[in-house]
Amino acid sequence: MSDQAKVFPTAERARPRRVVIAGASGLIGTALTARLRSSGGEVRQLVRGTARAPAEWSWDPANGKIDVAALVGTEAVVNLAGANIGAGRWTAARKTLLRQSRIDATRTLVEAIARMTEKPAVLLNASAVGYYGDRGAEVLDETSASGRGFLAEVCEAWETEARRAEPLGVRVVLARFAMVLAPSGGALAKLRPLFQLGLGGRLGRGEQWMSWVTLGDAVRAVEHALADPQMNGPMNVAAPVPVTNAEFTRALAAALHRPAVFPVPRPVLRVALGEMADAMLLASTRAMPGRLRASGFGFEQPQLDGALAQVLERSH
């Protein structure tokens, strides 16, 4: 059966009705909040700083501070919080923030859950396919070992922290997101202007594998995992047809009706972006959604061409 043919047994399962989201203001969190609310769910949002709406609860993850009342009565906790990985050059200070913001947020949530008498059934914690590191053409699923490098180490530490909720009797899902393609924000927002000017091109030799997923499918995958009591541990949130960077470049240029004739050599990327270039743009990660497919999840956009057409159409 094709992915498109078996769309979403998810929806009919026992969806959690009350969900608390950390990092709800971000790319994935905003879309997830909207989707859960549109299907009648109650979403509480943890915000750093002052709460400005009844559904917002203030927390201070850097200092381990949270009002446990924010979690009381919820069935699921979704943790998407962390300083943005692609937002700035990876200086030593930035790397400390990228790692520590994720560890602190996760630890604060797990410690709050530990203090509760009636605990949420599930903690869905973000992670990334960066867990696998730079792996050439190796096909990676959730049974694959972790890789080397900064992102892999951050993901491992982040996942270890989330797994501390397991002995508390909480189902823990580690959502290893691939590059999320969205109508606005995320990686496409950075690539698109260059491609529109006809300045897009493959990165390095373009042989590196890129795992990707549309924002719509990512959010449905999260919803699916929250509703499926059998889903636990790592879960790759990546479309079933990853592509090489050269294929991605061709597809994006074609979707925008522009040429993509300017390859960007590795040394240029390294000078421009430093270590981030190797970890995010030149690393090869061919991740497959083994757990999602085994659990009956169907991707609405399994192929890149269709995905880009949908995402770019929505951004108009």
Ligand SMILES: NC(=O)c1ccc[n+]([C@@H]2O[C@H](COP(=O)([O-])OP(=O)(O)OC[C@H]3O[C@@H](n4cnc5c(N)ncnc54)[C@H](OP(=O)(O)O)[C@@H]3O)[C@@H](O)[C@H]2O)c1
């Ligand atoms: N988007 C992707 O392509 C992708 C791919 C792989 C993995 N992921 C991971 O999935 C998670 C969600 O992704 P996203 O794209 O939605 O992220 P995002 O847009 O960067 O949003 C992350 C949220 O984390 C909170 N945050 C920012 N700085 C923080 C800090 N220093 N300490 C604690 N919280 C902080 C912010 O919420 P508040 O300001 O409201 O607190 C922000 O809205 C992230 O952890 C990301 O690393 C994303």
